[in-house]
Amino acid sequence: MNDDAGDALWAPAEITPAATGAEASTRGLVEYLGSVPDLGALLTAEKALVFRGFRVDPAGLNEALNLLLPRRLAYVHGNSPRTKVGANVYTSTEYPAEYAISMHNEMSYAHQWPARLLFFCETAPQSGGATPVIDGVHWLACLDAEVREAFRSGVRYTQNLHGGLGLGKSWQSTFETEDREQVETFLNDSGATWQWLQDGGLRISQVRPAVIRHPVTGDEVWFNQADQWHPAALGDDTSAALAAIMPAEELPQSVSFADGSPIPDAYAVQVRDRGLANAVDVDWCAGDLLLIDNVLVGHGRRPFTGPRRVLVAMSD
Known part of the structure; x- marks a missing residue:
């Protein structure tokens, strides 16, 4: 690890009924949130x-969400598999329980990303299943200087979205619409380049930053999902299997440096591994909530056993 990373790990602030004098209930949390002068x-x-x-129950979740996320956003142009379960409320990424989900900032590949994310634990897993979080300043610092410098010019994300049948997500699911004109308007406004494919699919390419500064604090943070879009970070076996099926440019998602040059496998693996190694786990009990600043903090998921249901919502 780079010496610049420091020794002390940041951790989220924990707010409890005992610490706030609030009732251990959804109503108690709502009353506490109403008393906070500037959340x-x-x-x-x-x-x-x-x-x-606070033992928040699903029936009362919406009231708490209205205070924590006053302008809830739809997961439009989101790349991970989810199920919409309410008014801009979704399941967390639906990915096999035995695998970790590496650290990332939600939708950092998009031209607009949510400022806040909120996770709600409806059903806690039997074991594991924590949501690891990492301070983006620390994540940037713990990477080798060579890697940090290589990413300074940004990255190019490429998506191949099928038209209803194929590997990965469809464009209809990604944009929550069947209307091609609506998708085209969204993409034109985003600055992405795109083309409809002969098989009914959609290819999208967009250059985004790899490092940004927080609009309030000015902190410089690692802010991209290059490792998640890179085949090497999926593991040797998976990477080899995908390479045998199709070229990189036809994968559901791929990534390069902004100029189109390839990102070395070792860079993607370092980003993934150091992010997970330097994260702090938030373990779940049913009724708990986690609110994060999506620019300052990356998040992921640890493997788990037993049923686990964590919902997510986001806002600007």
């Missing part, structure tokens, strides 16, 4: 907040 300032200062022990 946005508190979140920026702490980077992430865990509301633990």
Whole structure:
């Protein structure tokens, strides 16, 4: 690890009924949130907040969400598999339980990303299943200087979205519409380049930053999903299997440096491994919530056993 990373790990601030004098219930949390003079300032200062022990129930979740995420966003142009379960409320990424999900900032590949994410644990897993979080300043610092410098010019993300049958997500699911004109308007506004394919699919390419500064604090943070879009970070066997099926440019998603040059496998693996190694786990009990600043903090998922249902919502 780079010496610049430092020794102390940041962790989210934990807010409990005992610490706030609130009732251990959904109503108690709602009343506490109503008493906070500036939740946005508190979140920026702490980077992430865990509301633990309030035993929030699914029926009352919407009332808490209205205070925590006053302008909930749809998951339009989102690349991970989810199920919409309410008014801009989704399941967390649906990915096999035995695998970790590497650290990332939600939709950092898009031209607009959510400022806040909120996770709600409806069903806690039997074991494992924590949501690891990492301070983006620390993540950037713990990478080798060579890797940090290589990413300074940004990255190019490429998506191949099928038209209803194929590997990965469809464009209809990704954009939550069947209307091609609506998709074209969205993409034109985003600055992406795109083309409809003869098989009914859609190819999208967009150059985005790899490192950005937080709009309030000015902190420089690692902010991209290059490792998740890179075949090498999927593991040797998976990478080899995909390479045998189709060329990189035809994969559901792929990534290069902004100028189109390839990102070395070792860089993608270093980003993935150091992110996970330097993260702090937020373990779940049913009824807990986790609110994060999506620019200052990356998140992921640890493997788990037993049923696990964590919902997610986001806002600007």
